[in-house]
Amino acid sequence: MVTQLDAIDRKILAELQADASQSLDEIAKKVGASKTPVWNRIRKLRDSGLIKSQTVILDPDKLGLEACFFVLVRTSEHEKDWQDRFLTALLEREEVLEAHRLAGDIDYILKVRVKNAKAYDDFYQALISEVKIFNMTALLSMEEIKSTLRLPV
Amino acid sequence: MVTQLDAIDRKILAELQADASQSLDEIAKKVGASKTPVWNRIRKLRDSGLIKSQTVILDPDKLGLEACFFVLVRTSEHEKDWQDRFLTALLEREEVLEAHRLAGDIDYILKVRVKNAKAYDDFYQALISEVKIFNMTALLSMEEIKSTLRLPV
DNA sequence: ACTGAAAGATCGCGCTT
DNA sequence: AAGCGCGATCTTTCAGT
Numbered sequence: 214m215v216t217q218l219d220a221i222d223r224k225i226l227a228e229l230q231a232d233a234s235q236s237l238d239e240i241a242k243k244v245g246a247s248k249t250p251v252w253n254r255i256r257k258l259r260d261s262g263l264i265k266s267q268t269v270i271l272d273p274d275k276l277g278l279e280a281c282f283f284v285l286v287r288t289s290e291h292e293k294d295w296q297d298r299f300l301t302a303l304l305e306r307e308e309v310l311e312a313h314r315l316a317g318d319i320d321y322i323l324k325v326r327v328k329n330a331k332a333y334d335d336f337y338q339a340l341i342s343e344v345k346i347f348n349m350t351a352l353l354s355m356e357e358i359k360s361t362l363r364l365p366v
Numbered sequence: 367m368v369t370q371l372d373a374i375d376r377k378i379l380a381e382l383q384a385d386a387s388q389s390l391d392e393i394a395k396k397v398g399a400s401k402t403p404v405w406n407r408i409r410k411l412r413d414s415g416l417i418k419s420q421t422v423i424l425d426p427d428k429l430g431l432e433a434c435f436f437v438l439v440r441t442s443e444h445e446k447d448w449q450d451r452f453l454t455a456l457l458e459r460e461e462v463l464e465a466h467r468l469a470g471d472i473d474y475i476l477k478v479r480v481k482n483a484k485a486y487d488d489f490y491q492a493l494i495s496e497v498k499i500f501n502m503t504a505l506l507s508m509e510e511i512k513s514t515l516r517l518p519v
Numbered sequence: 520a521c522t523g524a525a526a527g528a529t530c531g532c533g534c535t536t
Numbered sequence: 537a538a539g540c541g542c543g544a545t546c547t548t549t550c551a552g553t
Binding site (some may be wrong): 226227229230231232233236261262263264265266267268270271272273275276278281283300303304307308309310311312313314315316317319321322326352353354355356357358359360361362363364365366 | 379382383384385386387414415416417418419420421422423424425426428429431433436453456459460461462464465466467468469470472473474476479505506507508509510511512513514515516517518519
């Protein structure tokens with residue numbers, strides 16, 4: 214936490230998270246301040262890195278990416294070299310939307326978006342041919358109940 | 367997939383995903399077309415729902431949300447009423463960033479962002495007091511290797 | 520379907536209180 | 537720090553290829 218946020222900063226962040234295409238005037242009106250202070254605050258939030266970027270959210274189904282898997286990965290290898298190769302493989306593959314290194318029994322979890330089960334298998338085969346993996350369990354999402362990157366501010 | 371995308375649509379989507387704050391001029395130049403057609407395409411993409419929304423991405427650590435858990439949920443109840451209450455609970459809780467209903471052994475997976483382990487326990491206690499859950503396993507993320515909502519277009 | 524132009528909105532910033 | 541206001545820029549529309 215770089216700096217303390219006040220109530221107005223939080224309102225601004227909430228508005229931007231809800232819809233970043235709003236004009237400065239609209240945001241200013243909603244948070245109950247005028248343009249200049251709001252503009253200065255947004256700039257500060259950007260510069261501090263708290264606002265990392267601005268993007269559009271696409272509908273994966275409409276892009277034909279209808280299958281979502283969560284993949285639990287266990288490895289027997291814990292050397293630096295193996296880890297580097299594994300990480301590189303994950304970063305390079307655009308079907309991998311998230312990858313986390315975990316504490317405990319399971320070493321990694323991935324979120325993977327692909328066209329269908331066949332495409333997942335292609336991904337799986339490609340990955341295990343690149344790096345040795347002890348065990349990989351895929352959990353198939355049947356329904357996305359909730360998906361947000363809206364953080365409580 | 368509502369409509370077939372051509373190469374220019376894909377380039378536009380890639381640019382918008384990379385940085386939605388770019389001006390129309392910049393995008394037009396990068397995709398090698400002029401403003402008006404780009405503007406018309408973007409509007410079509412919006413109207414079709416392929417572009418769902420525009421938002422800012424915040425840094426969770428800088429907001430003090432330093433703990434990320436993936437939660438595997440098994441339930442013994444499969445009635446509609448139970449499911450409704452569970453879904454409502456998930457949708458209401460802002461620390462739940464993602465929730466998927468799964469095929470197979472594990473019924474649900476959640477992604478939960480909170481301040482610390484204590485905050486996770488608060489969430490956990492609140493949830494199990496609201497709805498009966500057979501088994502819940504939390505996987506603690508040690509490191510976010512990759513996190514993107516950038517879909518391959 | 521693209522180009523170019525032009526009206527209107529919005530931004531970014533300096534000046535003032 | 538907040539408000540005003542102006543020039544510059546960007547968005548959006550439209551007539552003409």
